[in-house]
Amino acid sequence: MKLQQLSLFLENRPGRLGAPLEAIAKEGINILTLSLADTAQFGILRLIVREWDKAKQVLEDAGWVVNLTEVVAVDVLDRPGGLAEALAVLEGAGLNIEYMYAFSLRRGDKAILIFRFEDPDRAIAVLLEKGLHVVDGDELLSVVSGC
Amino acid sequence: MLTELWNDAEGGFHPASAPDFLPETALKQVQLRRLRAVVSLAYDNVALFRARMQERDLTPDSIQRIEDIQQLPFTVKADLRDTYPFGLFATPMSDVVRLHASSGTTGKPIVVAYTREDVGVWSEVMARTLACCGLHRGDILQNAFGYGLFTGGLGAHYGAEALGATVVPISGGNSDRQIMLIRDFGVSALCCTPSYFTYLIERAAELGIDMRSLPLRAGIFGAEPWTDGMRDHIEDAAGIKAYDIYGLSEIIGPGVASECSAQQGLHIFEDHFYPEIIDPETGKALPDGEEGELVLTTLSKKAMPMIRYRTRDITSLISEPCACGRTIRRMRRIGRRSDDMFIIRGVNVFPSQVEAALLAVEGTLPHYQIILTRDQGLDQMSVEVEVTPEVFSDKIRALEDVRARLAKAIEHILGIRVGLRLVEPRSIARSEGKAKRVIDRRNEGA
Numbered sequence: 171m172k173l174q175q176l177s178l179f180l181e182n183r184p185g186r187l188g189a190p191l192e193a194i195a196k197e198g199i200n201i202l203t204l205s206l207a208d209t210a211q212f213g214i215l216r217l218i219v220r221e222w223d224k225a226k227q228v229l230e231d232a233g234w235v236v237n238l239t240e241v242v243a244v245d246v247l248d249r250p251g252g253l254a255e256a257l258a259v260l261e262g263a264g265l266n267i268e269y270m271y272a273f274s275l276r277r278g279d280k281a282i283l284i285f286r287f288e289d290p291d292r293a294i295a296v297l298l299e300k301g302l303h304v305v306d307g308d309e310l311l312s313v314v315s316g317c
Numbered sequence: 318m319l320t321e322l323w324n325d326a327e328g329g330f331h332p333a334s335a336p337d338f339l340p341e342t343a344l345k346q347v348q349l350r351r352l353r354a355v356v357s358l359a360y361d362n363v364a365l366f367r368a369r370m371q372e373r374d375l376t377p378d379s380i381q382r383i384e385d386i387q388q389l390p391f392t393v394k395a396d397l398r399d400t401y402p403f404g405l406f407a408t409p410m411s412d413v414v415r416l417h418a419s420s421g422t423t424g425k426p427i428v429v430a431y432t433r434e435d436v437g438v439w440s441e442v443m444a445r446t447l448a449c450c451g452l453h454r455g456d457i458l459q460n461a462f463g464y465g466l467f468t469g470g471l472g473a474h475y476g477a478e479a480l481g482a483t484v485v486p487i488s489g490g491n492s493d494r495q496i497m498l499i500r501d502f503g504v505s506a507l508c509c510t511p512s513y514f515t516y517l518i519e520r521a522a523e524l525g526i527d528m529r530s531l532p533l534r535a536g537i538f539g540a541e542p543w544t545d546g547m548r549d550h551i552e553d554a555a556g557i558k559a560y561d562i563y564g565l566s567e568i569i570g571p572g573v574a575s576e577c578s579a580q581q582g583l584h585i586f587e588d589h590f591y592p593e594i595i596d597p598e599t600g601k602a603l604p605d606g607e608e609g610e611l612v613l614t615t616l617s618k619k620a621m622p623m624i625r626y627r628t629r630d631i632t633s634l635i636s637e638p639c640a641c642g643r644t645i646r647r648m649r650r651i652g653r654r655s656d657d658m659f660i661i662r663g664v665n666v667f668p669s670q671v672e673a674a675l676l677a678v679e680g681t682l683p684h685y686q687i688i689l690t691r692d693q694g695l696d697q698m699s700v701e702v703e704v705t706p707e708v709f710s711d712k713i714r715a716l717e718d719v720r721a722r723l724a725k726a727i728e729h730i731l732g733i734r735v736g737l738r739l740v741e742p743r744s745i746a747r748s749e750g751k752a753k754r755v756i757d758r759r760n761e762g763a
Binding site for chain 1: 517692703705706709710711712713716717720738739740742744
């Protein structure tokens, strides 16, 4: 149920984002979604890709420091309050969200969100128990292919 | 007659300055007599020096002419560390009236000692330094060098009192009070590091005070290298004459050499500190005019004589007569050092200190580089550290935490503020030989 997210350290200056994306594109690896967190000095590029192990190898060989993190994809109703409902569930269970970002694609009337939890296993259990839909890797791929 | 000159504000000099004007032959006699005495003192009382002399089949009697100094063994900074704290003392502690210490590479300081006579010599050479800079009785000197273990504060203080000037012993820091006292007391001269003074100029402007409108007329600047461009800026912005002075704790502290009104090189008080220039690679003595490493011998120090101490400062000696009339030789302003130590805001910093801090936080040593810049006249130090897999995290907060811990560790060791940037792996240029750890951009565009 968990997805593997790759994180890269980037300096916050012009042109730094292109190089790693090019490196994995050259290997034919498709990016499912990404998010960029930054401070004045540096940024962290977070990637969800099809072949994360190959992408990790390619990036490390090219000299980047790559961190592998387990994240959880959850789909919520794409209407006002959809996200708030999902968050209420998580808050109610006392789950700590380190960060989250939205998936770039939608599936029907659902939007997919990526969550970085402190404890992903417990988070998945809570989400399933409360009837929320956790999107796994294969499902995510089918969504992308379907578009 | 000398006293009359001393009391003459313009163009006069203090009696202590008399040796500055010794004829060459008389100076050479003084130097040889004192050299023989100091070599005997060190030979009889300092085990390390005696052992090195014996290795070379030398005795104090080997010194017959001043040129014979070239046979003597060098003393290096490591000797002070190896014999820490008191191994190079030539007198018993009962004769030592003062200890000072400066920063060392791994937190262990360099310890220096003074007998009452040494303090007298120090006061004399600092009085001569201030006289060189045009100060005399009646001047009010604000001493913004740090008081304490650092030799700057007390050295300048004793010198100013010996000169008969009025000292304001304010020490470093508290800039607004510095500016207030300069204005309220009618301070005519100030000593501090050049970078601190440029900061004071900025701060005064912020407070609506134009330094040029104040009675301040001389700045006595030392403890860090500075450029002619910086001097022009200071002289113009503050309406003062800015003088470069030189000294180091191992030799005595400030008071080894000073610029005069001509501002064309620093007069070395060579009746007390015998200068040589050597090729830093071969150790061979070089003639006056040629650039090399400055080597100094203390001719009159008792508690801790230094024989042929290698300063690591690169300069050359000027033996041509000076416009000010002083006969003692001059050295050109120090532009660089032969080792990797650098001075920032008056603090000696070695890359190895930064390494120790990085190692303590990360467990392994990351690639790093120290960048020195000058922002509005004030020296800045920043350290770029490559991110390693060990410290990298997908969370911004965790990385910020690493960054803060690294900066804090370095600041703790050095005692000065540093900027710290995390940079991408392999982004710092690798060198085939000795790593270039320090990029000094302070003189660019100055």
